[in-house]
Amino acid sequence: MAKIRTGRVSEQIKKEISILIQTELKDPRIGFVTVTGVDLTNDLSQAKIYLSVFGDDEQKNNSLKALDKANGFLRSELGKRIKLRHVPELIFKIDESIEYGSRIEKLLTEIDTKDSK
Template sequence: MSNVRANRVGEQIKKELSDIIQRELKDPRIGFITITAVEVTGDLQQATAFITVYGDDEQRSKTLQGLDKAKGFIRSEIGKRVQLRKTPELSFKFDESIERGNRIEELLRNLNKEDK
């Protein structure tokens, strides 16, 4: 499989995953969540969804527990919506890039204050 197809499938899964989490899941552990990216392997067997969660570390862990519990349901819904021979296995990871970016921005602001 080409990377172009894997990227297109990843974008489609991202769109459907956002819709499923927003409209279909009723788990109270799952808070305000954003799907930032979905990476799919070249053979379309594995998909990793990168998420950000609004809240503290406890809220993040509860959200991840809720998503892991609903993984089977989410995968079956994606299978219905995305036309593939086999629906990829899903895994969820926290996207640390936004927090890293905010930290770098804060450090740069502090440097600018010190210079003035």
């Protein structure tokens, strides 16, 4: 029963955080950011928010710093939009899985082109 609730709450947090980042935050350091996932603890005390940032490592770090600075604002807005007794602590992390998958696909196509020659 608890896993169903945490799944629902994490999807709602993912939706609301992505809307807040796109519409409410005006920090120029935040580039093109996509929320790829949210891992929520069973007691709903912490939410790890995984982000995919378009750009180089410097752009990723700047976006992460800007989101960490806006953590209080995001948490208070999240509390207004989602009716929870305690709003979870937000922890932002860069999601490397998309880059990793595209790198693997690139390597596989290189192997395929070498084999066909």
